[in-house]
Amino acid sequence: MTAEVTGKVGPTGRGHIGTMAAMSSYDDESYLDFIEGLRMFALKSMNPASAKALKAEIAAGKIKSENPDISETRAVADPLPAVGIRNRMLRSTQGLNWDRIVDSYDKNRAALEQELTDAETAGPGSLRWDPDFKYPEYFTAVPYHRQPGSYHADPLGGHIYHYGTKVFHGGSNDKDEAKIERIYELPTPKDGKVEKFLDVACAIGSGTVAAKLRWPNAEIHGIELAAPLVRYAHMRATRLNADVKFSQQLAEKLDFADNTFDLIYMSTLLHEMPVAEGRKAIQEAKRVLRPGGLLVIHDMVQATTPLDIWSDYDRYFDHRFNNEPYAYKYVHSDIDSFLKAEFAEVENSVHGKTSTWNCHK
Numbered sequence: 001m002t003a004e005v006t007g008k009v010g011p012t013g014r015g016h017i018g019t020m021a022a023m024s025s026y027d028d029e030s031y032l033d034f035i036e037g038l039r040m041f042a043l044k045s046m047n048p049a050s051a052k053a054l055k056a057e058i059a060a061g062k063i064k065s066e067n068p069d070i071s072e073t074r075a076v077a078d079p080l081p082a083v084g085i086r087n088r089m090l091r092s093t094q095g096l097n098w099d100r101i102v103d104s105y106d107k108n109r110a111a112l113e114q115e116l117t118d119a120e121t122a123g124p125g126s127l128r129w130d131p132d133f134k135y136p137e138y139f140t141a142v143p144y145h146r147q148p149g150s151y152h153a154d155p156l157g158g159h160i161y162h163y164g165t166k167v168f169h170g171g172s173n174d175k176d177e178a179k180i181e182r183i184y185e186l187p188t189p190k191d192g193k194v195e196k197f198l199d200v201a202c203a204i205g206s207g208t209v210a211a212k213l214r215w216p217n218a219e220i221h222g223i224e225l226a227a228p229l230v231r232y233a234h235m236r237a238t239r240l241n242a243d244v245k246f247s248q249q250l251a252e253k254l255d256f257a258d259n260t261f262d263l264i265y266m267s268t269l270l271h272e273m274p275v276a277e278g279r280k281a282i283q284e285a286k287r288v289l290r291p292g293g294l295l296v297i298h299d300m301v302q303a304t305t306p307l308d309i310w311s312d313y314d315r316y317f318d319h320r321f322n323n324e325p326y327a328y329k330y331v332h333s334d335i336d337s338f339l340k341a342e343f344a345e346v347e348n349s350v351h352g353k354t355s356t357w358n359c360h361k
Ligand SMILES: C[S@@+](CC[C@H](N)C(=O)[O-])C[C@H]1O[C@@H](n2cnc3c(N)ncnc32)[C@H](O)[C@@H]1O
Pocket: 139, 151, 200, 201, 202, 203, 204, 207, 223, 224, 225, 226, 229, 249, 250, 251, 252, 266, 267, 268, 269, 272, 273
């Protein structure tokens, strides 16, 4: 199943790719296709080459401990040519990616912003947001993933983020296909009832729209902190004819009543917050979850799950060089024990570098 905007020229005059406005010129699009290819080359070819080079050093006894400190790993891994090239490719493709997306959407900025404004009162679905919303300092302190303006400061932040994820995922989610698959795999509460669903930190709302596809008769909500993202999420949902209620809210302080939702989804939020705030967000989700309801958390795997030395180095690289300021502390925060103390029953499963916790209230 996929989502796609068809038959509309759109604000850049060049139609849509899946559910996002195409770049403003063929040149921009083709440049970004090249960047996407370079990134995929770094991931698919340079990653295995780098891991192999580090493994050879480990086999030669350059790293003594089985569970080395990151500084010990870096002292050996950083100087390896394959690793250096890979690191540079990932860092540079990210920078080139953002610069070109911003330049390209800038050419049609007025039309793109107008489209957001026009969609505010459009349906189906609804949008609540506050132009004077006070963001917490931890959120504005650093541009996440080095996105210019971060999530919150450029009115086109949603557009920029969305095209950025196209390059980041190598085009594999252009029509929401990966998100739809993920939402269709979600477990349900033990009694099977899903009449009210909440997507916490829904960003551009692709998981939220997918939830409406899976549960068409349910009331579907998405909350998100950044105004440009939640406005974009609503506009995108109206284009896809999805009846979803979006609102700008802080995950740590939701304005829903206690015991409201049957199923709550919190995907890749916690590693982007200080640990204490993340714990408040979990407790808030528990508050608005009804007894017997289910909270599904999907995020980076914790340090309690042993990673091979290369994967640990890679996790640190992303934290340090791709502006994930809270991620490394998060992976060392022992969320498992916290969740077990909060919920009646918790199941955890690990899939490579990510982890899922099913928390039953
Ligand atoms: C990596 S994105 C994940 C988006 C989406 N859940 C997904 O899985 O694709 C993290 C999102 O969390 C949002 N966010 C960060 N802190 C938040 C908070 N305290 N409350 C609500 N949203 C927050 C960011 O604005 C961003 O959209």
